[in-house]
Amino acid sequence: MHPISLSEKKKIFKNKFLELYSVSADFGEFKKDYFVVVGGTRVGILLLKNKSVLLTKQYRFLIDDYSWEIPGGTVMKGETLESAAIRECLEESGMKCNLLTPYFDYMMSVETTLCHTHLFYTKDFQDLQDEKKFDKKETEATKWVPFKKCINMIFTGEIKDMMTIVALLTYSKQKRENFNISDIDNKK
DSSP states (O other): OOOOEEOOOEEEEEOSSOEEEEEEEEOSSOEEEEEEEEEEEEEEEEEEETTEEEEEEEEEGGGTEEEEEOSEEEOOTTOOHHHHHHHHHHHHHSEEEEEEEEEEEEESOSSSEEEEEEEEEEEEEEEOGGGTOSOTTTOSEEEEEEHHHHHHHHHTTSOOOHHHHHHHHHHHHHHHTTSSOOOSOOOO
16 A cells, blocks of 8 residues: 655635635545535534424525525634534524533544534523514425435435435434433423
8 A cells, every 4th residue: 555645736716705725636546636615514403392493594605595504604713613503493483492411423524524513412502583583585484394204305305415314314313322312202
């Protein structure tokens, strides 16, 4: 196995949301060019109540349709993961989270997309929708969906968002195998 030699990063594009750069890797016998999208750090949150999950409906350009998703988004400079999750949830759903429990994190890709995502869940929140605390420019609607139906929506193609799929499936798996995940029932 030959040592890998990497070229300097060549910036192609950058704005406040993402960066695109290229880099070449020399493997000795061949070279490979990589085009990397840096999307920052993201957070997502499962709000759980009465065996249901809160989903938000948002327009997504790449599918030219609306998508049902868990609340989530980008961690802004200076924010902690928890404060970003609380902010995103309030903006997208009108729900103010009081206590978050981290349960899973993952990389969107390990080759061309740099976007570390952290997932939380909570049963401790306040509904502030009547106080107009969420941004209607981001969210078309919200609804509580039974957890089992959410899982089915993944396999019928109704839920297409990767963060939502990962959040639901990892929470479900951890719940079934008792990896220190509390009961999905909310006793409120």
